[in-house]
Amino acid sequence: MLVSAFAQAQNVTVGAKHFTEGYILSEIMAQLLEANGFTVDRKYNLGGTMVCYKALERGEIDVYPEYTGTLSFEILAAAKNLSVNDINAQLKTQKLAIAQPYGFSNTYALVVPDKWSREKGVRNISDLQSHPEAKIGLSYEFLKRQDGWENLAKAYTLLQTPVGLEHGLAYSALVENKIEVTDAYSTDGEIVKHHLVVLNDDQKFFPDYLATSFFREDLDPKAQKVLEALTETITPSEMQAMNAAVLFEKKNFQQVAAGFLKDKKLVNDAAAENTSIVPDLLVKTGVHLRLTFISLLLAMLVAIPLGIVLYWNPVPARYVLYAVGLLQTIPSIALLAIFIPLTGIGEVPAVAALFLYALLPMVRNTYTGLQGIDPVLKKVAVGMGMNKTQRMKMLELPLAMPFILSGIRTAAVISVGTATLAAFIGAGGLGEYIVTGLALNNTSLILRGAIPAAVLAIAIEMLFEVIEQIAKPKYLK
Template identity: 60%
Template structure:
């Protein structure tokens, strides 16, 4: 635990020291094209002499934009249609120059287009589309029974399902699912229609049919670098190298490499940039699988360890106070219980405007989730100590402090340790979601695996997380054996 605290302090100190140095933080949203383009941006900046921190696997547009606006990242790949319709709420804005002029007022800028338009689209299986005579989105009006499955972000976007359904008078009620799983559901016939990006690698691989947007509802989604206006001039010069260098067909092929050849995103980006002679002959040396897993396990332990330590430091003494001042115990326990009802991903997202992204907001969120089990078990454990023993302790002249330290806390220790164990196991699972705000950990494997529909990658994060949970259970068994008197351990599970 001391090592966790020491490492955490080092991270904070290191972050403070490097603020004024040539360290740039590159973000990427959690889908395979975002990862590939994010790696291209990172490699170009590294080729220009900058040290780059990769903050990939960020949640949807809202999370990534808040991270950029708040200074948690310096640049990430975005699309003009998303910028105009979703971020600025001005779908009438078209073209890079018009969007860039508005963004300048927010202290943000965009580069020129990379060269391709990755528009939204709806798609179907060709055989079913032919049998129903569905060629364009308007034809869906005639088939209200079609099962539509859409990505969660598309369901809520201003340029997503709601306005699209209104524009085309569509009556279907879509279900939400992860974008990476939608293609499998479509091929297996569990859904009939889904949303897609026109450069998705699955479209050509599976021969799927893009429905024509004959009302031109979707704007142009030209890929650009979205960055803070204060980015160094040399960095902007490096980003300009991508202008007009990627065609839609090339991007679709790069996405297919990630999906079907299972190449690392860094390798795909590196090989493409080298082929275009956009970077020098830097070595592409991704970490070995075991080294990568070890690093993510350590990050996961750091997240959960810091959060648990902070929760113990706060909840244990607070539990003693509530035991002594019992009339406010229910109120405090009720308030901490409310924290448990907040969905994990929502709580993490709420942390971004306050604390940015990365380690700090993730630890704070996990700390809040760990409070209730430790606090409640501390209070309950102290309250159920045998009153006769309390009277005996008082009768032999022990002070209230001595009674607490020598009698009540030792007798309550089994309950207190159970609360700590519960909090630790909950945090191990919840910490996997911290990947959505760039905090690292084993959730990165799971999130990336979902984006690629790669079961092996998902298991690469899920199995170590499960092993960590079991290991924590065993660790607390040892702590209980060490701290709890033998007669109090008898018959306990």
């Protein structure tokens, strides 16, 4: 143990990007902190670099693993690869800092199948100049990074037009001969497994990416001291072996991290393994339902009164419905990203996005249901001396209720599916299984999240069928 019981009651939030090595390194940090008395909250699957960085800057996480090359070019926008001291000097104004590196560099690289490399005589990145027909698939982040494809293509005069792929799926595309070149991390376990060739960076374009702990300066000094124990403890081959253990030996991040800490004698005992997935599945299902029903309730409180107002004032109805419908055209992940600068990561932006998606079916069905009531009935109600409020309460709302409930039902099913994307911004839920499974190209993990989400959607459909039957006026049954 590095720190005694003085650390008790201290809370540290550890973040992680959604790729294999990020999970492992974050879990190593988390278990090391827990072994030294800290309480750790885990916020994994935090999208790309800028999502993690902004979460750290806002204090939504306290520490996550990062790389010196990424810090130099992406976060600090430097013209060259900076040393640890130079990075810390520039980060000081933001009250952020990095520790000394873990001991390995995970640089970017381009990889190709060994057979294709031998057939085409491609061993260096510059050799791709002679093969403009080469099919290239690259991770979305690499396509847009300063140290990514755009500047790499300029440096090497490469004319190919790459397609974007999720990093974990690119290896499958290589194996299935759908692409011939992809970007990789030099410590990826798939490189050896799939007999891939790492192309020589003959112009030295890629900088060193030394892995390290990236943290807030106000992180408890005791926690900083604990994390310093990771300095120069991981070799490139050890990191590649840990990645491969998760990908191909079917070990989870917790097992691999615990084994590493025990082997390095950084903890007395490896973390206890919980072999049952049921408790974790129940927790994630509970979070998923909470996100869905909070957003649904908020949408009902806004959409149904708005539909009534539009019914009473039909002139602006078309424009309001167009505006609400426009929200449905924004891709879910983009809408979530839009909220991050405003609300940060976590459940708040997830609920906000789901709320907006739920508005259209509720507003439209409320308005359409009220508009579709037989005019004769409305005239009879007026002739009986009912005012606007009485007509709405006693006649129009009861008759429109089947339409309104149908709108709520549609919104609920949409929300259950869309809520899986909330995992990308640290909101949790069943999407965590899906996002992690995509990163690992692990179908069983994807299904662990997808099947319960589908079951929830079916259960909600059945629940609303019952509610609609109960709420339907007797004379309509």
